[in-house]
Amino acid sequence: MTTPANTSHAIAEDALRSALSSSKRPRRPNALSASLTFGWRAMLKIKHVPEQLFDAVGNPIIFTLLFTYLLGGAIAGSPGAYLQFLLPGILVQTVLLITSYTGYNLNTDISKGVADRFRSLPVWRPSVIVGALFGDAARYTLASVIVLLLGLVLGFRPEGGVVGVLLSVALILVFAFSLSWIWTALGLVLRTPNSVLWVSTLIMFPLTFASNIFVDPKTMPGWLETAVIFNPITHLVTAVRGMMSGTVLMGQIGWLLAACAGLVVVFAPITMYLYRNKK
Helix, strand or coil, rough: CCCHHHHHHHHCCCHHHHHHCCCCCCCCCCHHHHHHHHHHEEEEEEEEHHHHHHHHHHHHHHHHHHHHHHHHHHHHCHHHHHHHHHHHHHHHHHHHHCCCHHHHHHHHHHHHCCHHHHHCCCCCCCHHHHHHHHHHHHHHHHHHHHHHHHHHHHHCCCCCCHHHHHHHHHHHHHHHHHHHHHHHHHHHHCCHHHHHHHHHHHHHHHHCCCCCCCCCCHCHHHHHHHHHHHHHHHHHHHHHHHHHCCCCCCCHHHHHHHHHHHHHHHHHHHHHHHHHCCC
């Protein structure tokens, strides 16, 4: 015979099923919506920990002032003349040096167990990383604005006008987005967040300084000039200088966009493979 307890349990279960079935199941978010949500999460992290912006705010000011007034007279004869050459390169260097924070933050989420929760959500799997990259784009934009404003105050005058400057910043953001996939892969391989910062710094400092950011490669020894010519950052700086001066060649932009696509094609699948299998 059916006991009252079993009867009550069956009634409660039927009532629960009826309540759940009567409500409309929410639609699964699409890839863009999920990515923007995780991008907003990255922005909120900056809001609650504003110290993350020290590198995006302090480094541009320090590098611009230091190199303009310390080396400007020796290299170009005057700080003002050197600023016209230097500022597009400093803009590139400033943004690229802070791209590693995507891998740093991803590694932090993994070490705290947050990434495990994200991987269990019914969302487009890459949206966690793509959203973080979208959020970091705000950091890159802020650093770019600071460099440009400081340059204008010091006397930088781009002949390419506002359009040239905006296109330059857009190209840098695209390159930074592509480069960040390397640091996300490292963030999934290395053990600690600080390891990600150290490794990325060891890679980016030689690449940025051994380029045409600060001096013309023609003044370098032959072997170093050859290495600088094949440095992708050299090509990025050349294109940015060209857009800001109104002399850019479409072939330079095309080469850079192809390089950006290549970075994403190679490192995005590696990153997602590591992310799916991270334990």
